[in-house]
Amino acid sequence: MKVGMVLYPTFGGSGVVATELGKALAQKGHEIHFITYAQPVRLGSFRENIFYHEVALSDYPLFDYQPYEIQLASKIVDVVKHEKLDLLHVHYAIPHASAAFMATQILKSQGIEIPFITTLHGTDITLVGKDPSFEPVITFCLNESNAVTAVSESLKKSTYEHFNTNREIHVIPNFVPPANKEYLSPCQRSKYATQQEKILCHISNFRPVKRVEDVVKVFQLVNEKVPSKLLLVGDGPDRLLAERTCRALGIEDRVIFTGKIVGTERVLEMCDAFLLPSETESFGLAALEAMAVGVPVISSNTGGIPEVNQHGFSGYLSNVGDVEDMAKNAISMLESDEILAQFKLNAKKRSEEFELSAILPMYEELYEKVVREV
Numbered sequence: 215m216k217v218g219m220v221l222y223p224t225f226g227g228s229g230v231v232a233t234e235l236g237k238a239l240a241q242k243g244h245e246i247h248f249i250t251y252a253q254p255v256r257l258g259s260f261r262e263n264i265f266y267h268e269v270a271l272s273d274y275p276l277f278d279y280q281p282y283e284i285q286l287a288s289k290i291v292d293v294v295k296h297e298k299l300d301l302l303h304v305h306y307a308i309p310h311a312s313a314a315f316m317a318t319q320i321l322k323s324q325g326i327e328i329p330f331i332t333t334l335h336g337t338d339i340t341l342v343g344k345d346p347s348f349e350p351v352i353t354f355c356l357n358e359s360n361a362v363t364a365v366s367e368s369l370k371k372s373t374y375e376h377f378n379t380n381r382e383i384h385v386i387p388n389f390v391p392p393a394n395k396e397y398l399s400p401c402q403r404s405k406y407a408t409q410q411e412k413i414l415c416h417i418s419n420f421r422p423v424k425r426v427e428d429v430v431k432v433f434q435l436v437n438e439k440v441p442s443k444l445l446l447v448g449d450g451p452d453r454l455l456a457e458r459t460c461r462a463l464g465i466e467d468r469v470i471f472t473g474k475i476v477g478t479e480r481v482l483e484m485c486d487a488f489l490l491p492s493e494t495e496s497f498g499l500a501a502l503e504a505m506a507v508g509v510p511v512i513s514s515n516t517g518g519i520p521e522v523n524q525h526g527f528s529g530y531l532s533n534v535g536d537v538e539d540m541a542k543n544a545i546s547m548l549e550s551d552e553i554l555a556q557f558k559l560n561a562k563k564r565s566e567e568f569e570l571s572a573i574l575p576m577y578e579e580l581y582e583k584v585v586r587e588v
């Protein structure tokens with residue numbers, strides 16, 4: 215099948231899922247055309263069956279705001295027509311679903327019928343989608359998509375709560391992205407912590423929804439009982455807040471900010487616990503990635519996280535903002551090497567339920583169904 219994959223090319227989970235899905239489909243013989251404004255972070259080097267079409271942005275001085283959606287729609291029309299695509303799969307509703315709708319209507323007027331699938335990833339529904347100014351467009355696009363998928367049961371529920379739609383939403387969970395071997399270079403644990411210290415970690419875009427301040431507060435409480443180091447990976451609006459909190463709590467020498475990096479597996483391999491105290495999270499791909507390398511997760515119990523992290527098995531869940539409970543759970547897990555070893559095994563085991571090989575056929579089946587029905 216020839217598939218146009220529309221995505222955000224950044225470090226965010228939706229872009230990672232879309233890129234890795236495309237790469238896996240290409241490996242199975244499908245032809246994948248990525249359409250976006252910059253090279254997707256996880257695309258890597260040249261691969262058979264994979265093509266990348268860059269949406270050029272206009273810098274015409276009249277535009278205070280670039281008309282990205284229109285340029286994306288035009289690019290989609292062009293790629294569908296000339297590459298003879300069978301299907302469009304758009305990741306993240308805003309503005310990809312509306313651009314896909316516009317493109318399919320233009321193509322229809324030229325006698326070309328192509329279906330599009332919209333995959334909801336979370337913030338398109340829970341945060342941005344809730345902004346009433348987006349509501350009519352998102353509702354319309356959900357209803358006009360040939361199929362809609364959501365990455366968790368929780369996200370499916372939120373979509374029905376916030377949007378006036380009763381169309382079917384297929385839940386297809388995220389999968390463990392394959393290790394990005396191209397970027398992996400050896401990392402020595404001893405450079406970051408002594409044998410006696412534990413290493414805790416958090417990876418995110420440092421947006422307010424991630425509650426990075428809570429990460430630091432939990433770490434401070436853990437460190438009082440279990441000597442530890444904290445690795446903070448990523449960057450974003452709340453990085454300064456995190457840095458200031460570390461200094462205010464006097465733990466700045468125990469916290470390492472790495473900034474944005476590719477190949478986070480190497481960091482995770484050195485870690486003993488992953489912290490994800492988010493305000494909301496449709497799935498929590500970062501937690502799944504941690505579990506896949508055997509790192510148990512201390513998280514909030516919000517959104518889709520409980521569908522991934524199992525309380526008392528692969529880690530622990532606490533109410534949003536309850537840093538004391540998160541710290542208590544982390545300490546109970548980290549204090550005993552025996553208990554920690556069991557949690558590490560459990561985390562890995564749980565992640566195996568989200569292997570790519572189990573999830574890929576769900577997308578392929580849906581693709582076939584949608585193309586058949588056009």
Ligand code: GMT
Nearest residue numbers: 226227228335336337495496497498499
């Ligand atoms: O977490 C973010 O802010 C990035 C965002 C994205 O769109 O890339 O992540 C969302 O999609 C991921 C992939 O499906 C999910 O694992 C994340 O839980 C979800 N983030 C939120 O719901 C906050």
